[in-house]
Structures are given as structure tokens and as C-alpha cells.
Amino acid sequence: MSDTIAAISTPIAAGGIGVIRISGDDAISVADKAFTATSGKKLSSLKGYSAAHGRVHLDGEDIDEVVALVFRGPKSYTGEDTVEISCHGGVYVTNQVLRAVLSAGARPAEAGEFTKRAFLNGKMDLSEAEAVMSLIGAQGQQGMKAAMTALDGALSRKTDELCGKLVSASAHMAAWVDYPDEEIPEISEDTLRETLTEVKSQLTSLLSKFDAGKALTSGVDTAIVGKPNVGKSSLLNALAGFERCIVTDIPGTTRDTVEETVMLGATRLRLIDTAGIRETEDTVEAIGVNRSRKAVEDADLVLFVCDGSQPLTEEDEAIIDLCSERENAVALINKTDLGSVVEPSDLPFMYVIEICAGTGVGLDQLADLVDTLFEGETPCDGSILTNARQFDAIRRAYDAMLRALQGLKLGMTPDMVLIDVEEAMEAMGEVTGATVREDITARIFERFCVGK
DSSP, X not given: OOSOEEEEOSOSSOEEXXXXXXXXXXXXXXXXXXXXXXXXXXXXXXXXTEXXXXXXXXXXXXXXXXXXXXEOTTSSSXXXXXXXXXXXXXXXXXXXXXXXXXXXXXXXXXXXXXXXXXXXXXXSOHXXXXXXXXXXXXXXXXXXXXXXXXXXXXXXXXXXXXXXXXXXXXXXXXXXXXXXXXXXXXXXXXXXXXXXXXXXXXXHHHHHTHHHHHHHHTOEEEEEEOSTTSSHHHHHHHHHTSOOSOOOSSTTOOOSOEXXXXXXXXXXXXXXXXXXXXXXXXXXXXXXXXXXXXXXHHOSEEEEEEETTSOOOHHHHHHHHHHTTSTTEEEEEEOGGGOOOOOGGGSXXXXXXXXXXXXXXXXXXXXXXXXXXXXOOOOTTOOOXXXXXHHHXXXXXXXXXXXXXXXXXXXXXXXXXXXXXXXXHHHHHHHHTSSOOHHHHHHHHHXXXXXX
């Protein structure tokens, strides 16, 4: 991390301003080579949180009139000396300012390298770093609040609290096993069981909030399924607010999956309008049908659509069998404007709503249901899991707790139980990055944009 890095931190598009961020041991001296202050002062003479007006030059020519803001480590985003140059927001101008900084001695930053340095310099832990990306990608108020809560360290505090309980029990057990002559009292089995049970219970609570947390920050993967020509594409168009799919009376118009992201109520849905699921000899349509089946398997929410103006067919029944056992599956009886011969009681779903995709009738009711299914109850401390990496770590910690409790029940010795307790602590440490491997850390930050 001795290199000085630079990148454009604002979107590569025309705008009011563009920001070039420079960070590293030589960030201020690099900026001084590319920047001349109107006052004549060097940036190196400024205190942290100071700004200077001036011009950036390249190959002896002025490029733009800018403002340079100096941050001195460790009181900066990365924990290193940092300079942020705000220039006019033209794409060409911004790139030329970056070129001037690179010519002065900085190297191009890698994806997420600024935030990675913040993590490695102890400015934030791994869950807080991931919250930065969630905050950037937030597309609603709930997602923004969830990301800010994580950025404030809510999840880190929860895992640290649970690890603290296990550390106390583990240290007592280890001391009792390793120093038998010191007359250290053996931790009672009841006390140990009580501690492990409490931790397991709180891990269960964290795991149960994963769907809600993922929905807040990433959106809900939603598959719209049904036989051809029941109004699936009309539903997607109605939810998207524009004609995203071709709608005709010809069955099989949608021959592949069509995706769109929409806000339904307070919930962000990543909609997948699937090809009608039916037996077909058309090779192209058959590929689409297979993708539809896969979409149902992978979806967080399944919207089954049937034509309420027509009796249910064998094709309908086959699709019902495919998705009715899914936990979050909703049946939508469409085309109610044509009269309905299908009753909610005819469908073996927990949730059934009568709609008309063409007029929008029933969509408000669908929005309320989806919000109820995925809003969940955020814990009072704000700790929720928001991505698959965090979920996997907590799941492995939970599994280790189960094994530890089972070991106690079977009469295992404390040192054997301790193995599972330590495995749980290591898994929880991965959430904050305390025990995570370097290659996993690298993959996490590769998902970030370059300027962050």
C-alpha cells in the first residue's frame, strides 16, 4: 500500500463537477506537481481539511480551474494522506485532470482500492465496507437506511457481542483443560449450555432476517410464471410502467426470460417475465421454458398468473405443482375485467389476489402483500445480514453451535466441545474481516467501482 493511487470518483458522464481522488504516502506531493494554487501556496503547507483554489496543468498547459481539498492521514477516508480535486464535470476535462495526476506520479487505482485501504488501515471493518457498496446501490429509502445502519457498525457490534460470549466460555474451558494443577473451577455444563443456546438463538434470529436484508439492499428476485397468454407480460408492463414486453393474443410470444427492475410499494423487485411453461417442440421456445423453470427455482418471490376468465387447464395445474410449495409464492387471478370462473379457493396458495394487469386493478393489494412479506422486523439494534457472504458465515457459525450443543448432550469432553466453539468464532469473524482470507477480501473489493 505504499503506492499512491488515483481515480475518478464521480460518474464518467457530463455533470456539474468531477472529482479525482488521490491517496497514498505521496498523495499531496503528487497533487502539488499537477496543481498550482492561486495563492501561490503549496498543498503540502496546508493543514488537513483545507481547500485551495487553483489550476491543474499538463505538459505545461493549464487544463482546468479547480478546487483541491487536502485530508491528512489518519483522518481521511482511506486513513492515508488524500487529495480530492474538484474540476468541471465534462468527461474529457475530468479524464485530462486524472491524466495530469497520473503523469505526476500516481498510478491508476484498482476497483474498490480506496475502500480496501480504508479496511486495511482500520478505518472500517469488512461489513462496513460492504455497506458502502450497498449505500451506493440503494434505490429506495429502506435500502438507504439499512446500508447506513450497517455502515454505522450495527452488524459488527452484534457479531462482536456474540463472539465475546463465546470467548469468555472458551477461555475458561481452555484454562481448565491446559492448567489442571491450578485448581481452576470447571465451568458447569448448565452454564456452558446456557451460553451456547443463547448464541445459537441470536444466530437464528440473524439468519431469519437475511431475506429482509437482501430485499432492502439488493431487491427481490421475482419470477412471473404461468402458461402462455395468461397476461404475464402485461403484468410486467403494468409494474414497470411502460411497455417492456410485446403483448399479443398469440401464445408463446415471450420466448426467453425478460428482466426489469421496479419499485412495488416500498420493495424493489427484480422481475423476470418467463416464457410460458408448457410442452413444446419449438427448439427456441423449449430453451426459454427451461430457463423459466430455473428462474422459479432461484427466485425469492414467485408470481403465478392464470387467466381467471378461463377454467384451469392441465398446463395450469402442472405449473401450480411447480411453484405452490414455494414459501413466497403468490397466485394472481388475471383478466377479472372479463369475468372470472376461477375462484381463490381453487388455487392451493397461501396468497391469492384477483387482478387486471391491463387496468391495474389489484396491484395495490399486491404491493401491500409484497411489502409485508419482505419488510420483516428489523432488530432494535439494526443488525441484519445483507449479502450471501455474510449469510454463509453466520450459517456456518450456527452449524458449529449445533454441533457444540450436541456434543454436550452426548457427554463430550470440554476440549472437544471447544473445537466447535472456536469454529463458530472464526466464522463470525469473517463477517467483520477479523478472520477472513486475503483472496476472499480481494474478491469483495473487486465488486466496487474504481473510484471508491
